[in-house]
Amino acid sequence: MAGLTNSRRRGGGAGWLAAAPLLVVTLIAFGIPTVVLVVGAFSVKGGGFGFENLSATMREPYLGALWNSVTLSAVVAILGAVLGAFLAQAVLTSRSGLLREAVLTASGVLANFGGVPLAFIWIATLGNSGVVTAALGLGSGVLYNFWGLALVYLYFSVPLMVLVIAPALDGLKPQWREAALNNGASTWQFWRHVGIPVLGPALLGGAVLLFGGAFAAYATAAAMVGASVPLVTLQIADALTGNVLIGYENIALALSLDMIVIALLVMAVYLPLQKRSSRWLA
Template sequence: MAVRPRLRGAALLGAAPFLVYVAIFLIIPTLVVTIGAFTGDGGHGFTLDNVRALGDEYILAAFGRSALLSALSALFGAVFGALLAYALSTAKPGGLLRRTVTAASGVLAQFGGVTLAFAFLATIGISGFVTVWLQEHAGVDIYANGVWLFELPGLTLVYTYFQIPLMVIVFLPALDGIRPQWREATENLGGTTWQYWTRVAGPLLAPAFLGSALLLFANAFSAYATAAALVSQGNPIIPLQIRGALTSEVVLGQANLGKAMALGMVVVVAVVMTLYSLLQRRTARWLG
């Protein structure tokens, strides 16, 4: 009985670096944003003006574009990532192909920010080598209808680049949880492949797939650096609106409005991640 408190204390001591990390980079910034959202200009007094301003048309439009961007990139990333994860699940466990693709997915899922923006600019930008090659050798101008790379379609394409490998990482364990005996039992009972996927594997994988898609949505909704590097003018999505409120030299005194917008993002991500957690629990219950 005397050993358990010591073990518990040792466990807490071992978790101390993580708890400090969470406090510095998650809890304290959230508190700063929350307090600032309800503070007047210059830090004077309590106010609801910043929160009320979230109903302004341009802010709601930015939230709408961010939600659309996140939903589209999450949809494309979830579908193509799930197909790639399924292909990997049929490969030899521990084989070279599976280890290579999963390792690459782990790297590419974190390949964002300025580096990713520069890669797309150098490849399919206005003067990118693919753009120039298509113009000179195929007579195709991919920007004939406008410079779409710096708008919502371009951001969707760039975001999908890191959404697909993230989907592979989070969805592959669910596919590995599907037992071969279930398919054999379906076939022995006279079931078809379509019936297996629609009545056995599909319902079991649906919570994991939806949960992974929600994770992708939250990942895209909170992304900033890639869009900031691509979009030099205008604030089409809410992270760039926050940047404008915090750094604008034209319209002063909007720092707390920026914190209110950040609080709105925190609420959206919190709701999405709560749904993700609930779906993950259901997935663990069926596939654990």
């Protein structure tokens, strides 16, 4: 007995030792840049600390960019979550194994498809000299605005939602629906009282992931809209490459801190929800 507890304890020590390389690398590769970022965001011109950089990000033109980023991400998250859930349900209930397999594989590919290549494909389709633009006589500038960006972001967000929500939809037990019918409920009443509440955490969790993806996206927007739709990621890149007003050298750091705080708030919603969902759908 003594030997067992002894080896347990030793196992614990060895365990932390086995994890040490990971912890050290994380500390260096993530810890240092983060500390530098936070310290820099609060460092003011001429030495010392203050809120000057952060308060600058709360004024134009930066505030507008922040607001654009948040609203664009929210729109993509909500639309993507709803459309992705409908698409997943349509595919999963179609009883065609082939369709299911094909859509899930395609979703895996498209959810990982982003950056500049995504922008190129949409420019070829709906850009000023795009094929669909010409065919439908849409005129220029269809794609290069807020809603054009949303349309393009949905191209990877909806598939990501399909991937996230499919296991949850699979986890909806057929007995629940039958038990509800057996108790006199209509299909709509089943969804209202059971289906949607049970899926709720997974839906919201998915929406949070989509928000994060759209919020962090940079390359697609840079290739598509340049400066015509100001986004916080574009502003940070500008500032980082030296394209910044005198006295605003640390603005990239402050904007980055803003982004991290927003992402933290969103994640704070996500994590507890995910726990609840996995308990229900286990």
